[in-house]
Amino acid sequence: MSILTILFLLLTTTEAKSLRRPSKITIGSSLTPSSNITIGSSLTPSSNTTWPSRSGQYAFGFFPQRVNSYAVGIFLPDKTVVWTANSDTNPTVPDDVVSLLLSREGRLVLRRRKGQDVDVISPSITTIASASMLDNGNFVLYDSGSRVIWQSFDHPTNTLLPGQRIRPVKEIFSSISETDYGRGIFRLKMQEDGNLVQYPINTVDVEANAYYATGTYEVGSSVSFNLDSDGRLYLLNGSLPLQNISRGGLPTQGYINFMRLDVGGILRIYSLSLGDLTMTRSWFSTDDECVPKGFCGVNAYCTIMGGAPACQCLPGFVSAQSGNNTAPCYRALSVKGCPEIDERLKSEMLRVDITEWDETWYEKLSVSGEEECRKACLDDCNCEAAMYVDSECRKQRFPIRYGRLSSTDSNVAFIRVSTATVPDLGSDSDRKIINKKKRCVDTLIIGIVLMSIGVLALSISVIFVHQKRKDYMKISNEDGANFVEGISLQEFTFEHLSEATNGFKEEVGRGASGTVFKGVLQQKLVAVKRLEKEFAHGEIEFQTELKTIGKMYHRNLVRLLGYCFDGDNKLLVFEYMSNGSLADILFNQEKRLSWEERIEIARDISRGILYLHQECETQIIHCDIKPQNILMDNNWRAKISDFGVAKLLKQDQTNTYTGIRGTKGYVAPEWYKKQAITVKADVYSFGVMLLEIICCRKCVDWGGSEDEAILEEWIYDCYATGKIGSLVGDEMVEERKVERMVKIGIWCVQYDPSLRPTMKKVLLMLEGTVEIPIPPRPTSFLSSI
Ligand SMILES: *[C@@H]1O[C@H](CO)[C@@H](O)[C@H](O)[C@H]1NC(C)=O
Ligand SMILES: *[C@@H]1O[C@H](CO)[C@@H](O)[C@H](O)[C@H]1NC(C)=O
Numbered sequence: 118m119s120i121l122t123i124l125f126l127l128l129t130t131t132e133a134k135s136l137r138r139p140s141k142i143t144i145g146s147s148l149t150p151s152s153n154i155t156i157g158s159s160l161t162p163s164s165n166t167t168w169p170s171r172s173g174q175y176a177f178g179f180f181p182q183r184v185n186s187y188a189v190g191i192f193l194p195d196k197t198v199v200w201t202a203n204s205d206t207n208p209t210v211p212d213d214v215v216s217l218l219l220s221r222e223g224r225l226v227l228r229r230r231k232g233q234d235v236d237v238i239s240p241s242i243t244t245i246a247s248a249s250m251l252d253n254g255n256f257v258l259y260d261s262g263s264r265v266i267w268q269s270f271d272h273p274t275n276t277l278l279p280g281q282r283i284r285p286v287k288e289i290f291s292s293i294s295e296t297d298y299g300r301g302i303f304r305l306k307m308q309e310d311g312n313l314v315q316y317p318i319n320t321v322d323v324e325a326n327a328y329y330a331t332g333t334y335e336v337g338s339s340v341s342f343n344l345d346s347d348g349r350l351y352l353l354n355g356s357l358p359l360q361n362i363s364r365g366g367l368p369t370q371g372y373i374n375f376m377r378l379d380v381g382g383i384l385r386i387y388s389l390s391l392g393d394l395t396m397t398r399s400w401f402s403t404d405d406e407c408v409p410k411g412f413c414g415v416n417a418y419c420t421i422m423g424g425a426p427a428c429q430c431l432p433g434f435v436s437a438q439s440g441n442n443t444a445p446c447y448r449a450l451s452v453k454g455c456p457e458i459d460e461r462l463k464s465e466m467l468r469v470d471i472t473e474w475d476e477t478w479y480e481k482l483s484v485s486g487e488e489e490c491r492k493a494c495l496d497d498c499n500c501e502a503a504m505y506v507d508s509e510c511r512k513q514r515f516p517i518r519y520g521r522l523s524s525t526d527s528n529v530a531f532i533r534v535s536t537a538t539v540p541d542l543g544s545d546s547d548r549k550i551i552n553k554k555k556r557c558v559d560t561l562i563i564g565i566v567l568m569s570i571g572v573l574a575l576s577i578s579v580i581f582v583h584q585k586r587k588d589y590m591k592i593s594n595e596d597g598a599n600f601v602e603g604i605s606l607q608e609f610t611f612e613h614l615s616e617a618t619n620g621f622k623e624e625v626g627r628g629a630s631g632t633v634f635k636g637v638l639q640q641k642l643v644a645v646k647r648l649e650k651e652f653a654h655g656e657i658e659f660q661t662e663l664k665t666i667g668k669m670y671h672r673n674l675v676r677l678l679g680y681c682f683d684g685d686n687k688l689l690v691f692e693y694m695s696n697g698s699l700a701d702i703l704f705n706q707e708k709r710l711s712w713e714e715r716i717e718i719a720r721d722i723s724r725g726i727l728y729l730h731q732e733c734e735t736q737i738i739h740c741d742i743k744p745q746n747i748l749m750d751n752n753w754r755a756k757i758s759d760f761g762v763a764k765l766l767k768q769d770q771t772n773t774y775t776g777i778r779g780t781k782g783y784v785a786p787e788w789y790k791k792q793a794i795t796v797k798a799d800v801y802s803f804g805v806m807l808l809e810i811i812c813c814r815k816c817v818d819w820g821g822s823e824d825e826a827i828l829e830e831w832i833y834d835c836y837a838t839g840k841i842g843s844l845v846g847d848e849m850v851e852e853r854k855v856e857r858m859v860k861i862g863i864w865c866v867q868y869d870p871s872l873r874p875t876m877k878k879v880l881l882m883l884e885g886t887v888e889i890p891i892p893p894r895p896t897s898f899l900s901s902i
């Protein structure tokens with residue numbers, strides 16, 4: 118039994134005595150009168166000494182925080198914490214703290230074994246002369262003239278005590294957990310307009326974010342929030358009663374009644390019996406623990422399971438960090454708004470009973486029934502979810518916030534999901550992805566085995582397969598959370614990357630999305646891309662996309678190694694490619710590669726694009742395939758760079774791009790026609806590049822004769838008139854081979870996307886395993902725009 122408790126029992130058993138000053142009972146290492154803490158007074162964390170109030174009901178000192186640590190604050194005899202120092206930053210006391218001390222310099226500090234003192238409370242005005250733990254639970258600091266210079270009642274954390282007054286624009290915050298008194302995710306604000314409102318943390322004070330309010334807006338800034346000793350919460354307008362929030366009427370003799378904003382975001386009145394130290398709960402702001410907004414992350418919904426609130430991702434979504442309620446959920450498989458564009462992106466609307474979420478619809482339609490609503494959303498490229506309420510169809514985009522399952526409502530919700538997986542509501546979608554990944558790896562294995570001819574090739578591929586398997590095992594053995602984190606991308610600080618690049622000194626490339634610098638990290642050369650500010654979007658989306666890109670691993674893709682996300686500074690770290698770009702080689706007469714070498718490069722590029730388009734779970738449209746974005750490694754193997762950057766920079770989830778993202782000459786005509794952009798746009802760009810690879814010249818070149826200026830027109834003319842040989846100059850290449858490549862190139866640059874082959878077909882054609890039909894003349898879009 119602690120000294121405090123003993124003191125407490127003494128005081129409560131004999132009421133008359135409780136009025137007496139317990140000055141003979143010496144508490145605290147300093148042996149000073151309990152209510153007056155003088156210069157030189159100190160407490161140590163390991164002993165159970167405190168600075169108690171005169172009555173002993175409240176004490177100031179160390180209390181347990183998290184595991185094996187301490188925080189400093191005010192607590193009740195049963196160690197219920199009612200105020201915490203530094204809860205807004207980090208309340209945890211450093212390990213090497215030896216004492217809490219009111220120092221000679223007039224500071225209330227934590228003294229450390231080594232290192233500087235840490236201020237526990239730092240009043241802005243003057244030096245502290247003394248301090249006092251008052252009987253009402255207010256801890257007060259005085260200056261030498263005994264004037265109050267700071268008091269805990271003015272700096273509430275998660276609790277309101279009787280007599281404490283909250284004025285505009287003060288806030289009370291929930292704690293992180295029952296054992297961590299740092300600032301949590303909910304807040305209660307006494308607003309300037311007189312309204313007392315609850316919001317999630319880090320949100321703006323608007324109705325859409327509020328989940329509790331007294332409705333006393335338009336009263337004015339003279340309103341205050343108060344608690345009576347009998348547990349009555351009330352608002353005053355100046356000194357006049359304005360509203361009773363809770364009824365009160367709780368016993369006061371032998372009890373302390375207080376209000377706390379709980380970890381889960383609900384306001385509750387608690388009563389501590391000073392006799393047996395039992396705690397009872399009386400009033401609460403809501404009995405539905407899913408009401409507090411922000412309990413779950415975006416694209417998740419709250420549901421009561423086994424009596425407790427729990428978060429689940431919307432169907433078709435997976436959590437960025439399983440086990441973390443507030444972590445966002447994102448799509449397990451990408452889908453596109455318009456169903457006709459690609460088989461793999463086809464979507465449908467799943468009907469679910471999640472009937473409440475934030476009303477950030479972008480369009481509201483009057484419909485005859487839920488079926489019409491479902492269809493309206495499915496046919497709208499922008500619509501990702503729809504809510505059908507009272508003959509109204511409300512269309513929304515993601516992210517969806519504040520979702521919760523409600524059994525009483527008759528609302529119906531529809532969510533766009535990929536037809537590739539239509540999971541049951543709340544099914545374990547993580548597992549589905551892993552299975553898909555396995556299939557993907559299996560396909561890869563089969564593909565590799567088929568392709569390898571000869572013992573040497575076979576043995577190499579066995580090693581490769583083995584390694585892939587190991588990778589897969591590693592991934593699947595971990596839990597879902599780690600899996601979605603993907604192959605570990607390293608996070609760097611801006612300073613670290615600045616140092617690695619010697620202050621962004623050596624520029625090695627520049628594009629629309631950013632500038633690339635050479636750097637050294639862990640004794641390895643790297644390329645650091647600094648993204649342009651105006652492109653980069655929010656943190657959640659950025660990191661979600663990064664995870665996707667981080668998982669992309671293919672020998673024909675430049676590997677993303679890490680990133681930095683630091684406010685406006687968004688940087689990507691790639692492996693360094695020492696032999697420059699394909700553009701350097703192709704358009705430089707001195708370094709000319711042989712026909713076979715060039716065609717191998719074309720095949721490598723098509724393999725990389727195929728991987729982006731098809732082979733793993735998230736599809737990526739590169740949007741900027743061109744020789745400048747094909748880099749050559751040490752072994753002169755071609756690797757695609759900048760993939761996924763388009764995705765990182767994409768403004769929204771739809772096909773409507775705000776601007777043309779590619780490079781003139783290589784961009785598909787649909788960009789100019791503002792049509793949906795699909796994987797076929799990359800096929801077009803690849804086609805243009807293939808024609809360049811064949812002829813070793815740029816797609817548009819006004820240097821020679823006018824007939825030859827537009828490469829695709831010139832090539833088609835040569836092809837149509839049987840003058841294929843002139844395309845490769847003096848090079849000795851079999852005409853049959855050139856013709857094959859030319860036909861593939863012409864197919865790829867067809868004006869109509871649906872005429873262009875898929876990347877898979879392109880690769881098969883490049884490998885010579887399928888027949889190539891005679892291509893129609895491509896309409897030159899350059900002359901048609
Ligand atoms: C605390 O004690 C000091 C010295 O005994 C005295 O000067 C000061 O007035 C006291 N302060 C309060 C608030 O009682
Ligand atoms: C402090 O109190 C705890 C439990 O109340 C007890 O386990 C511990 O031994 C006490 N420490 C000292 C130094 O009295």
Ligand SMILES: *[C@@H]1O[C@H](CO)[C@@H](O)[C@H](O)[C@H]1NC(C)=O
Pocket residue numbers: 336337339354355359
């Ligand atoms: C609140 O008090 C102000 C003056 O202090 C007064 O003008 C106003 O009418 C009061 N409002 C209500 C709702 O009582």
Ligand SMILES: *[C@@H]1O[C@H](CO)[C@@H](O)[C@H](O)[C@H]1NC(C)=O
Pocket residue numbers: 358359360361364365
């Ligand atoms: C609030 O409650 C108190 C005590 O029960 C009562 O005296 C008062 O009239 C009530 N005020 C309002 C505005 O309801």
Ligand SMILES: *[C@@H]1O[C@H](CO)[C@@H](O)[C@H](O)[C@H]1NC(C)=O
Pocket residue numbers: 438441442443444445
């Ligand atoms: C849970 O997720 C949120 C949002 O992503 C993040 O801020 C928080 O740090 C995570 N919590 C833990 C314990 O990882």
